[in-house]
Amino acid sequence: MKKVIIICCLLLSIGCKTKNVNGKKMGKSVDATEMSTVDEAQKNKAYELGKRILMTCNDTKFKPFTQSEATDKVIAKSTPENIKKICVKYNLKYGLFKDLEFVEMIPNKTDNTNVYRFKALFEYAKANKELRVTMNTENKASTITTKDWKDEFE
Template identity: 30%
Template sequence: MRFLSLLVFLLLVSCKTTYRTVSINSISQNEIQRVYDFGKRMLETCKTRKFIQLSQKEVTESLSKLSLEEMQHACDVLDERNGKFIDMKLIEIIDDSFGSNTKIYRYKANFERNEFLNEVRIWVKPDGKFAGIIWKEWKDEYIPYK
């Protein structure tokens, strides 16, 4: 019986999905800068309120369908909670080859009001297209967004 309990425990532990952190130094500076520029441009539109429709050359089809009204609403929520965006710093890159086969860039973001740390998370597909961007409260441990 102990053996069976141990076997079940080992099976449960081994099935836990783990995510591989990619060394920032293993990614080209051009790609890191391109992702940073995309994230900063998206968050800066909240300041200027000059929203641009995203090009299918740059983003996946689902992200290119993001409406200007949806962008406006997201910015309204962000501005109300945090104030204006100031800057962000790359903390880690996650290789999500188990799920959506993307790289996930995690940034700590600085806003006018920092009552809690903020995260900006940007998904990049293997073809270089941006697949998503979100901002939320920072957690030290990577927790997949569902």
């Protein structure tokens, strides 16, 4: 009986450490107290890049990303026209952007990236948006996306 319990505990602990999301192997989420100094620096960079995009909705001044901040794909998609379209929609629906609140970091073991989840705070209380910034091993933003907020990472 003891062996069965030990085996179940081992399987449970292995199952809790990683999960597959859209075919990618994701590690256990990490909150701010468990992060290393490298992860903390990367989190701060992700915060600054994400905030820069959403602050554009308030003041309409967008400073384009550089090669050292983001990948070519992110730079190509973050044109002033694309950001303006998003901002018009967000300003009408959620009001002015206030700040980002760090929630968790999820390491992606498949491609060695870290997904930083932030809760976007807007003027209207009904605003419930999430900003995800994926940082690669070169410390560059490889994706920046917004989604409707869900407590569980999907």
